[in-house]
Amino acid sequence: MYVVSSQIIRALVHFLIAQGIAPAKLTAVLTTRARYLDESNYRFPVQDYEQLMSYAEQSLQCDHIGLKFGQSLKTQSWGLLGHIALVSESLAKVLLHAQKLNTLVRNIGTITLRSEGSLSYLTWQPNVDIQHHMVDELFSSWLSFAKHCCYNTAELALEKVQLRRLEPSSTSLRAYKAVFNCPIEFSANHNCLCFKSSLLTSPLHNANKDLEYLLAAQASTLVSEHDEINQLKAFITAHFPHVPTVDQAAYHLGFKKRSFQRYLHSQNCSYSQLVDELRKYHAKLMLQQKISVLEITSRLGFCEQSAFQRAFKRWYGCTPKKFLTYKPCQRQN
Incomplete structure (x- = not known):
């Protein structure tokens, strides 16, 4: 069964409440599982994430709610992976950890990174058909993390974004352009961020190699479980x-x-x-x-x-x- 960590679901619930949705409405969506929101080891069915996003899209009339959620997401909401990301020495190391440990946050998709010459391509592909909201959240949160944690933020720019979703309304399209600030291809064959390979070596503010090693070892144990x-x-x-x-x-x-x-x-x-x-x-x-x-x-x-x-x-x-x-x-x- 495909699942999402309680940290992500909890962050989503708090975000939607801040957007004006009544807490009781969100609790009704989660039914009896709402009582597990504060249990860090609990994993919610991915359908709960999907239903919360669907309800939010309809209630707020916002097709790009996933983008907004991703921008608001704190790195700590990624759980142990988030703590590792914060002390990693470069974006390349963060992505390496993410590829190995992303199942601690959600096990529904696969992260791949490939480089061709001066460009690199970061893709996330879900294992089953889901709405576009999770892809939007992931891509906008990754970009937000890079902008907040890298030294050379002036160099952080995407060359192109590809999304499998259909092109949205004009209002949502403006939101996508504002977040990614680069050409966007909708109805693409995959979900992909394209950027200059030189960005992978960008150092991070809080790099701590010893702590990174200890946390990564702990996370590997959890993955094996x-x-x-x-x-x-x-x-x-x-x-x-x-x-x-x-x-x-x-x-x-x-x-x-x-x-x-x-x-x-x-x-x-x-x-x-x-x-x-x-x-x-x-x-x-x-x-x-x-x-x-x-x-x-x-x-x-x-x-x-x-x-x-x-x-x-x-x-x-x-x-x-x-x-x-x-x-x-x-x-x-």
């Missing part, structure tokens, strides 16, 4: 079209069955949810690779094609055929 979910996903995927039983999965991870179920509950998910999410993810990938619906049905272990068709419509709101032909619905993340 969450790695069981990734191992479990790999185990299930490797056995498709057959789905391992709960007993088999528990044995693979070294758990007893009841301990395994308690562990999944602590991660805010169930075994059947994980299987469903993996089928959803791989169905989309295979469909985009032009694999036939009949073959996908077989590979993912569905008993018949109609069962797969029903599942696909539940996941994506349309049939596989319409999904491939209706491009805009695939551009919202």
Whole structure:
């Protein structure tokens, strides 16, 4: 199950209250999970983030609410990763830590950094279809961090921004231009910040190499504690079209069955949810690779094609055929 840290959700709730939304309305969105807002180790389902953002967009009539939230976000809201970022020696080191440790904040996407000549490209790609708000938050908060923590802020400038979302209204478009201050490509193939590679060596104000090392070691331990979910996903995927039983999965991870179920509950998910999410993810990938619906049905272990068709419509709101032909619905993340 894809999750977001309680620090991010708590910061989002406080931000939305400051924007004028009644606390009771936000509590209603989170339902019973609202009581976990102050528990630093709790991880909220990513759907909670999505629903809060959707409610805020409708209530405030603001399509760029993610941009505004990202600009307001304090680095400490990234949890341990934020503390490491603040004492790192350069932007390059910050991004290296972010690539390794971003699952401590949210496990729904992948950060990649590549350099080609004088330019570097920082991308964030979600593993599943989500709204554009999280990408907006990430990119604006990363840029805000760089501007506040680097010595040479005069040199901090983006060359280009690419976003998968559709082009927004004129009001929101002005907000995007004000934040990024560079050419912006909407309906792009990926979410990407392009900048001069020389910025990666920009030193940070509060660099502390010894503290950076200690905090990074602590964070690596925490990442390994969450790695069981990734191992479990790999185990299930490797056995498709057959789905391992709960007993088999528990044995693979070294758990007893009841301990395994308690562990999944602590991660805010169930075994059947994980299987469903993996089928959803791989169905989309295979469909985009032009694999036939009949073959996908077989590979993912569905008993018949109609069962797969029903599942696909539940996941994506349309049939596989319409999904491939209706491009805009695939551009919202």
